[in-house]
Amino acid sequence: MQVRATKMIAAAANIKIVDQGGIPALYAGLTPILLQVLPSAAISYFVYELMKIVLKVEPE
Structure with missing residues (x-):
C-alpha cells in the first residue's frame, strides 16, 4: 500500500513539474x-x- 502511494506522489510531482516548466524542466x-x-x-x-x-592481471 505504501509503495503505491509513493508512486502516486512521484507521478503527481512529475506532472506538476511538466505543467510548470515543460519537458525540459525534468x-x-x-x-x-x-x-x-x-x-x-x-x-x-x-x-x-x-x-x-x-x-x-591477465584478461580472461
Missing part, C-alpha cells in the same frame, strides 16, 4: 550532475586499468 540539473559524475567515473576507470597493469 532535465534541469542534468549538467551539474554530469560534471560531477563523469570525472569520477573516468578516474575510477583509469585506476582500475592501472592496477590491472601494476598487478599483472
Whole structure:
C-alpha cells in the first residue's frame, strides 16, 4: 500500500513539474550532475586499468 502511494506522489510531482516548466524542466540539473559524475567515473576507470597493469592481471 505504501509503495503505491509513493508512486502516486512521484507521478503527481512529475506532472506538476511538466505543467510548470515543460519537458525540459525534468532535465534541469542534468549538467551539474554530469560534471560531477563523469570525472569520477573516468578516474575510477583509469585506476582500475592501472592496477590491472601494476598487478599483472591477465584478461580472461
